[in-house]
Each structure stands twice: as structure tokens, then as C-alpha cells.
Amino acid sequence: xxxxxxxxxxxxxxxxxxxxxxxxxxxxxxxxxxxxxxxxxxxxxxxxxxxxxxxxxxxxxxxxxxxxxxxxxxxxxxxxxxxxxxxxxxxxxxxxxxxxxxxxxxxxxxxxxxxxxxxxxxxxxxxxxxxxxxxxxxxxxxxxxxxxxxxxxxxxxxxxxxxxxxxxxxxxxxxxxxxxxxxxxxxxxxxxxxxxx
Amino acid sequence: xxxxxxxxxxxxxxxxxxxxxxxxxxxxxxxxxxxxxxxxxxxxxxxxxxxxxxxxxxxxxxxxxxxxxxxxxxxxxxxxxxxxxxxxxxxxxxxxxxxxxxxxxxxxxxxxxxxxxxxxxxxxxxxxxxxxxxxxxxxxxxxxxxxxxxxxxxxxxxxxxxxxxxxxxxxxxxxxxxxxxxxxxxxxxxxxxxxxx
Amino acid sequence: xxxxxxxxxxxxxxxxxxxxxxxxxxxxxxxxxxxxxxxxxxxxxxxxxxxxxxxxxxxxxxxxxxxxxxxxxxxxxxxxxxxxxxxxxxxxxxxxxxxxxxxxxxxxxxxxxxxxxxxxxxxxxxxxxxxxxxxxxxxxxxxxxxxxxxxxxxxxxxxxxxxxxxxxxxxxxxxxxxxxxxxxxxxxxxxxxxxxx
Amino acid sequence: xxxxxxxxxxxxxxxxxxxxxxxxxxxxxxxxxxxxxxxxxxxxxxxxxxxxxxxxxxxxxxxxxxxxxxxxxxxxxxxxxxxxxxxxxxxxxxxxxxxxxxxxxxxxxxxxxxxxxxxxxxxxxxxxxxxxxxxxxxxxxxxxxxxxxxxxxxxxxxxxxxxxxxxxxxxxxxxxxxxxxxxxxxxxxxxxxxxxx
DNA sequence: AATGAATGAGCCTTCATTCAT
DNA sequence: TATGAATGAAGGCTCATTCAT
Numbered sequence: 001x002x003x004x005x006x007x008x009x010x011x012x013x014x015x016x017x018x019x020x021x022x023x024x025x026x027x028x029x030x031x032x033x034x035x036x037x038x039x040x041x042x043x044x045x046x047x048x049x050x051x052x053x054x055x056x057x058x059x060x061x062x063x064x065x066x067x068x069x070x071x072x073x074x075x076x077x078x079x080x081x082x083x084x085x086x087x088x089x090x091x092x093x094x095x096x097x098x099x100x101x102x103x104x105x106x107x108x109x110x111x112x113x114x115x116x117x118x119x120x121x122x123x124x125x126x127x128x129x130x131x132x133x134x135x136x137x138x139x140x141x142x143x144x145x146x147x148x149x150x151x152x153x154x155x156x157x158x159x160x161x162x163x164x165x166x167x168x169x170x171x172x173x174x175x176x177x178x179x180x181x182x183x184x185x186x187x188x189x190x191x192x193x194x195x196x197x
Numbered sequence: 198x199x200x201x202x203x204x205x206x207x208x209x210x211x212x213x214x215x216x217x218x219x220x221x222x223x224x225x226x227x228x229x230x231x232x233x234x235x236x237x238x239x240x241x242x243x244x245x246x247x248x249x250x251x252x253x254x255x256x257x258x259x260x261x262x263x264x265x266x267x268x269x270x271x272x273x274x275x276x277x278x279x280x281x282x283x284x285x286x287x288x289x290x291x292x293x294x295x296x297x298x299x300x301x302x303x304x305x306x307x308x309x310x311x312x313x314x315x316x317x318x319x320x321x322x323x324x325x326x327x328x329x330x331x332x333x334x335x336x337x338x339x340x341x342x343x344x345x346x347x348x349x350x351x352x353x354x355x356x357x358x359x360x361x362x363x364x365x366x367x368x369x370x371x372x373x374x375x376x377x378x379x380x381x382x383x384x385x386x387x388x389x390x391x392x393x394x
Numbered sequence: 395x396x397x398x399x400x401x402x403x404x405x406x407x408x409x410x411x412x413x414x415x416x417x418x419x420x421x422x423x424x425x426x427x428x429x430x431x432x433x434x435x436x437x438x439x440x441x442x443x444x445x446x447x448x449x450x451x452x453x454x455x456x457x458x459x460x461x462x463x464x465x466x467x468x469x470x471x472x473x474x475x476x477x478x479x480x481x482x483x484x485x486x487x488x489x490x491x492x493x494x495x496x497x498x499x500x501x502x503x504x505x506x507x508x509x510x511x512x513x514x515x516x517x518x519x520x521x522x523x524x525x526x527x528x529x530x531x532x533x534x535x536x537x538x539x540x541x542x543x544x545x546x547x548x549x550x551x552x553x554x555x556x557x558x559x560x561x562x563x564x565x566x567x568x569x570x571x572x573x574x575x576x577x578x579x580x581x582x583x584x585x586x587x588x589x590x591x
Numbered sequence: 592x593x594x595x596x597x598x599x600x601x602x603x604x605x606x607x608x609x610x611x612x613x614x615x616x617x618x619x620x621x622x623x624x625x626x627x628x629x630x631x632x633x634x635x636x637x638x639x640x641x642x643x644x645x646x647x648x649x650x651x652x653x654x655x656x657x658x659x660x661x662x663x664x665x666x667x668x669x670x671x672x673x674x675x676x677x678x679x680x681x682x683x684x685x686x687x688x689x690x691x692x693x694x695x696x697x698x699x700x701x702x703x704x705x706x707x708x709x710x711x712x713x714x715x716x717x718x719x720x721x722x723x724x725x726x727x728x729x730x731x732x733x734x735x736x737x738x739x740x741x742x743x744x745x746x747x748x749x750x751x752x753x754x755x756x757x758x759x760x761x762x763x764x765x766x767x768x769x770x771x772x773x774x775x776x777x778x779x780x781x782x783x784x785x786x787x788x
Numbered sequence: 789a790a791t792g793a794a795t796g797a798g799c800c801t802t803c804a805t806t807c808a809t
Numbered sequence: 810t811a812t813g814a815a816t817g818a819a820g821g822c823t824c825a826t827t828c829a830t
Binding site: 029030031042045049050089 | 820821822823824826
């Protein structure tokens with residue numbers, strides 16, 4: 001029955017997500033997945049023939065969740081204040097920046113390096129661009145209703161996303177304190193709105 | 198003989214640098230190093246007991262070069278214009294952002310992920326902070342001599358470095374066009390100086 | 395229901411025959427059989443517990459067909475000319491020699507090697523001896539009606555069959571041209587009859 | 592040192608020859624070879640990357656021995672009687688036919704089937720043709736010195752070799768008694784010389 | 789009867805590391 | 810010092826066979 005197989009597949013994706021979030025991409029072996037899923041070696045191969053195949057499905061599942069989240073934000077733009085939404089957006093980003101364990105980001109970076117000859121397959125690009133657009137929409141809306149003053153929302157959004165990406169990678173390669181993240185986010189916001197310390 | 202050993206060690210570092218720059222950290226095996234150095238398997242082990250040990254020396258050598266470069270910039274601050282130096286600094290960063298092959302950066306990221314439990318060993322932190330300080334000095338000097346108008350040079354420098362770091366990692370995980378880098382750098386500079394398109 | 399089961403069994407044998415004829419014995423897995431029969435893995439096991447068991451049934455079915463064929467020849471000996479029948483017999487052998495694909499012979503050889511400790515199970519022996527006897531009968535009859543001149547039909551038949559067997563195996567291990575087969579068959583026939591080139 | 596490596600390689604070939612002679616081609620795993628050579632798994636891979644590679648070297652070594660043997664026969668043709676040499680040749684063939692264990696022939700057949708798409712790589716062809724030529728030379732010489740009476744030595748040699756090949760394969764797939772081999776060899780010889788029972 | 793998911797034994801291959809020379 | 814053959818642990822993968830449904 002296909003439904004049963006789908007359930008199993010979902011179980012594998014869930015468990016594998018934990019494994020990848022905890023151990024990154026390069027260190028994960030089929031054995032690790034098998035142990036996490038409590039299935040047999042051969043059983044796993046019924047669904048996925050390599051960690052790569054499985055990882056891509058893990059990312060796909062994560063992206064689908066993210067998409068929904070982003071759609072929700074845009075939806076809320078109609079009724080909620082831009083500043084409020086911006087704060088929420090940045091709080092989410094901050095969480096992701098500081099969440100060093102249990103995040104797929106390291107695995108994603110590692111996978112990208114692993115495939116560095118084929119960046120067109122990038123699993124990250126879509127996500128980055130979507131988030132940039134969401135942020136831009138918030139800025140545009142804020143401009144319209146006078147909450148923000150921002151000449152070039154697109155450039156501003158891009159700039160902010162690069163900063164955030166920079167903090168994210170730094171958090172994972174050299175560590176970053178929560179205070180520094182806060183300071184930087186305030187710096188960014190001050191460019192187009194008033195922020196009280 | 199110590200001198201001879203040092204020469205050998207230097208040769209290994211040089212060849213290994215090429216290997217790591219080309220292949221990253223995770224994919225490099227002792228075999229690759231041995232092949233590049235035209236040395237015997239056992240011979241390499243006389244100097245380094247693992248790729249990790251060797252990689253740390255590679256990074257150390259790279260950092261020493263970088264330090265000299267940075268000292269030069271600070272030296273030149275006394276006589277050269279700040280804008281001129283800033284442009285030179287950013288040009289160097291741009292080069293590094295776009296240089297996807299033959300850069301140790303991917304190896305460094307991969308190594309950081311590999312050691313993610315021990316970020317205090319971070320090979321990257323020192324470099325990031327030093328560069329931030331150099332940039333800050335340039336901004337301070339530019340403020341003093343009226344070339345720039347920048348309230349908070351430290352925050353500005355930090356912000357710029359995060360952006361640059363963000364572009365660097367994006368270049369390696371999803372690709373980035375030269376045009377986008379230029380646009381972003383101009384955006385950054387406009388915050389404290391006049392830039393003609 | 396027994397009839398239904400027999401039909402299924404026959405279907406499996408037919409499909410498996412194609413698989414073995416195409417791929418030999420050693421390379422065939424249960425998966426291949428299952429795929430060819432469009433049956434479930436477990437379903438196949440209801441009928442056959444191993445490829446070996448199935449293969450033996452395939453051979454049995456093939457042998458039953460062959461037996462009928464041979465009986466037909468002997469039947470025709472009463473009315474047809476010996477030379478004519480001999481030519482037909484050799485033509486069949488030639489076809490088999492040259493038919494490299496879609497012949498069970500490779501599978502049969504492989505199976506024999508696989509069971510080389512138990513040659514008493516030989517699937518091939520019966521077939522070889524029966525064909526030898528058929529050939530001998532043709533020669534005897536030809537002697538009787540003056541078409542052939544052959545001192546020792548039994549030895550002659552055996553000799554011819556060894557030759558044919560030699561060509562068959564050579565065709566499969568090193569290749570043989572049709573011309574060579576023809577030449578050899580003519581050589582054999584000349585020992586007891588007149589053959590025009 | 593290359594000499595040492597050559598010795599090792601020779602050791603591996605010797606041991607592997609025994610393994611292939613005993614177990615054929617298809618059943619032999621790297622593990623078997625490793626066990627026979629009393630070396631480590633990784634150690635074997637230093638010399639051979641697959642059973643196939645190793646097998647081809649085993650056959651090559653065997654062929655070199657055979658070539659020497661054949662050259663010796665041709666050498667002896669100048670001084671020895673043809674009948675004597677023929678008897679020796681056939682005795683050797685008889686030995687090979689009956690030697691079911693410790694012969695590479697089954698492995699060779701199995702390998703040929705395994706590579707049945709690429710018969711041009713055949714390891715057997717050269718051997719078969721060389722032996723046919725040797726036999727032909729014996730027949731020609733026997734004709735010249737009046738020991739044999741044989742119209743077409745080439746066709747006769749080919750015919751004999753097919754018979755021998757047929758007996759060889761039959762010996763391995765269905766068994767053959769020594770008496771039958773003797774009877775057949777006598778049958779063959781009677782076609783061009785007098786043979787006492 | 790029939791299904792096909794699940795199991796686990798077993799083979800293949802690579803690589804860091806050791807060690808006799 | 811320097812060599813490179815040798816080791817064996819570890820991961821990848823396949824397949825005959827079983828079993829709950």
C-alpha cells in the first residue's frame with residue numbers, strides 16, 4: 001500500500017532531519033540513519049539509495065514548511081503593522097542564527113561545498129531569495145504606511161539578508177554572542193526606522 | 198638537521214595549501230597530500246600525524262601572510278587617503294568573495310563545521326576580527342580627515358564585515374554575480390561617503 | 395485450486411525461460427524473475443523456493459519439448475530419406491550453435507559449473523545422449539538403405555556430437571563464424587557420404 | 592622495491608590460480624583470495640582491484656607456460672617421430688579433459704560467459720588456435736614422413752580439436768569416463784593412421 | 789493465495805595509520 | 810630520516826529469504 005510506504009518515508013525523513021541537524025552532512029552515514037530510524041540497512045535502501053538522496057528530500061520537506069511560513073507572513077502584511085512583522089521576522093532570523101544545534105544549516109552548507117561544482121543544484125538559493133523578497137515586501141509596506149523611511153527597499157532587504165547570512169555563518173564557524181546579534185539588528189533597523197535601545 | 202627539516206616542512210605546507218584550496222578540507226586524504234608533495238606516505242607522517250594537524254599549519258602560514266598585509270594597510274593609513282585605502286580594502290574583499298577556486302575559505306568553513314564542538318579552536322575568528330579592526334581604523338581616519346561621515350565606525354565596520362562574510366558564503370553555496378557584489382559594496386559605502394555610480 | 399496454480403506455474407516457467415536464456419544462470423536474481431513475471435516477491439516463493447528449483451523446472455519443460463521433437467524425427471525415419479533427415483538434424487544443430495542469445499545453453503553450462511560437485515544431477519546428460527542416439531539411428535538407417543557408408547554408426551554419432559558440442563561451447567566462449575561451422579559439418583558428413591561443396 | 596612487489600604479485604597469482612582452479616570464476620571473492628594468500632584485504636587491493644583483474648593475470652601466466660610447452664613440441668618435431676608426438680599431445684589433452692579439479696578450464700568458461708558481450712577479449716581463443724596449429728604441424732610432418740595419411744591436415748586438426756573441446760566441456764557438465772575418451776581418441780586417430788586397440 | 793516491506797548476512801572498497809627495512 | 814607495503818576498521822551496497830497483512 002502506498003500510504004504505508006509514505007508513512008515510512010515520512011518517518012525516515014523526520015529521523016534523518018534530526019540526524020543531519022545534529023551531525024551535519026559529511027559525517028552522516030547510512031548506518032547512522034539506520035540506527036536513528038530503527039530499521040535495517042536493507043530497509044533504508046528500499047527508500048533511499050544514498051545519504052545524498054535522503055538529504056535532498058529532507059531539505060525539500062524543510063523548504064515546504066518554510067514556504068508556508070513565508071506565505072503566512074505575507075498574508076499577515078494586510079492586517080498587521082510592518083514594524084511588528086519586521087520584528088517578528090528578525091526574531092526568527094535571530095533564533096536561526098543562534099540555534100547552533102538542531103539546525104540543518106550546517107548540513108546545508110556542507111552539502112553545498114560537497115557539490116561545489118554544481119551550484120545550480122543549490123538547495124539554499126531559493127530559500128535565500130524567498131526570504132529576501134519577504135523582507136522587501138515588509139519594507140515596501142512599511143514605506144507605504146509611513147512606518148519606515150527607506151529609499152531603496154530592495155537594496156536594503158538584500159543588504160540585511162547578507163548581514164544575517166554573515167552572522168549565521170560566523171555563529172557556526174567562530175561563534176557569536178546574542179548581544180552582538182542584537183546590536184547588529186538594531187544597527188540595521190536604525191537605517192530606516194526609529195529604534196529605542 | 199633542523200634547517201633541512203624546516204625546508205621540507207615548508208614544502209609540505211606549500212603543496213598542501215594548493216590541495217586544500219582546490220579540494221576543501223573534507224575530501225582531502227593523506228594520499229592526496231602525499232601525491233602533491235611527491236613524498237612517501239611514511240615520510241609525511243614524520244612531520245604531520247593527520248590532515249588536521251597539517252591543515253592547522255597551512256592556516257597558520259596563511260594568517261601570517263595576512264597579518265603582514267594588514268600591517269601594511271595600517272602603515273599606509275598615515276600617508277594615503279582613507280577613501281583610497283577603503284577602495285583597495287574592498288577590492289581585496291571582492292576578489293576573495295568571487296575567487297571560488299584556489300581559495301582556502303571553503304576548506305576553512307569545512308574545518309570549522311568538522312570541529313563544531315570546539316569553536317574555541319576557530320581558525321577564522323582572529324582573521325575576522327583583525328579585518329574588522331583594520332576597516333574600523335580606516336573609517337575612523339576617514340572621519341578625522343573629513344573624507345567620511347560615520348557616526349559609529351565600529352558598528353559600521355562590523356556591519357560591513359558581516360555583509361562581506363554573507364556574500365562570501367553565498368558565493369560558495371549558491372553563487373553570486375560580480376554585479377551583485379558591486380551593487381552591495383556601493384550600498385555599503387553610500388552610508389558614509391559619496392559614491393558615483 | 396490446482397488448475398489455476400498450474401497456469402501460474404506455467405506462466406512463471408515461460409517468463410523465467412526468457413530470463414535465463416537472455417542472462418544465463420549466475421546473473422539471474424529472484425528480483426529479475428519477479429520483474430519478468432509481474433508477480434510479487436512472496437508470490438514467487440509460493441511456487442519456487444530458489445532460482446535453482448525454478449531453473450530445473452525450466453530445463454525440464456525444455457527437455458519435454460525436445461523429446462517430442464526427437465520422437466518426431468524417429469517417426470519420420472520410417473518414411474523420409476536418411477540424408478534428408480541428417481541434413482535437417484545438422485541444420486538444427488547449426489542453428490543452436492550459432493544462436494548465442496536467447497538460448498538456454500549458457501545458463502545450462504553455468505548451472506552445471508555451479509553444481510560441479512554433483513554432476514549426477516546433470517540436466518545436460520540426458521539431452522546429449524538422446525541426441526546421440528537419434529543421430530545414430532539416422533546413420534544406421536542410412537547404412538541400411540545405402541545412402542551412407544559407415545562402419546561404426548555409434549562411434550560416428552558420438553564423434554559428431556562431440557564436435558558439435560565443441561563448436562557450441564567455442565561459439566559461446568570465443569566466437570565462431572558460420573563458415574567454420576559449415577566447413578566442419580561438411581567434413582563430418584564426408585566421412586560417410588558424398589557431399590557436394 | 593619493485594622486485595619485492597613482483598615476488599608478492601607472483602605469490603598472489605600462484606595462490607589465486609589454486610583458488611580459481613578449485614572454485615571456478617563466479618564463486619571466487621576477494622575474501623577467498625585474501626584467505627588463500629594470507630594477506631590483508633587492503634593488501635590485496637594494492638595489487639589487484641578486482642577478481643577479474645587478478646583472473647586475467649592468472650590466465651596470462653598460465654598462457655605463458657602453455658606457450659613454452661607448445662614451442663617445445665614444435666622443437667621436438669625435428670627429431671622425434673610424428674606418431675610419438677601425436678600420442679604425447681593427445682595424452683596431454685586427455686589429462687586435461689579428465690582433470691576436473693585443479694583445472695582453470697571451468698573458471699575460464701565461466702569468465703567467458705560472464706563477459707559474453709565482449710568475446711573479443713576472449714582469453715580462450717588464442718589458446719585454442721595455437722593448439723590447433725600445433726596439431727596441424729604434427730599432422731603435416733606425419734604426412735611428409737609417411738607416418739600418417741591425411742588429405743587435409745588443417746581440417747583434420749580443427750575437427751580433432753572440436754572433438755576434444757566437446758569432451759572437455761562434457762566432462763565438466765555431465766561427466767565422461769576415461770574409457771569413452773580413449774575410444775574417441777582412437778576413433779580420431781584411425782582416420783589417418785593405423786591404431787592397435 | 790498473494791503482497792511487498794523488512795531483514796541481515798556478506799561482499800566490495802577506501803583510507804588512516806603502522807612498521808620493517 | 811625516508812620509504813611504501815601492509816593492516817584492518819568502517820562504510821557502501823545487494824540479495825535471498827521471511828513475515829505480517
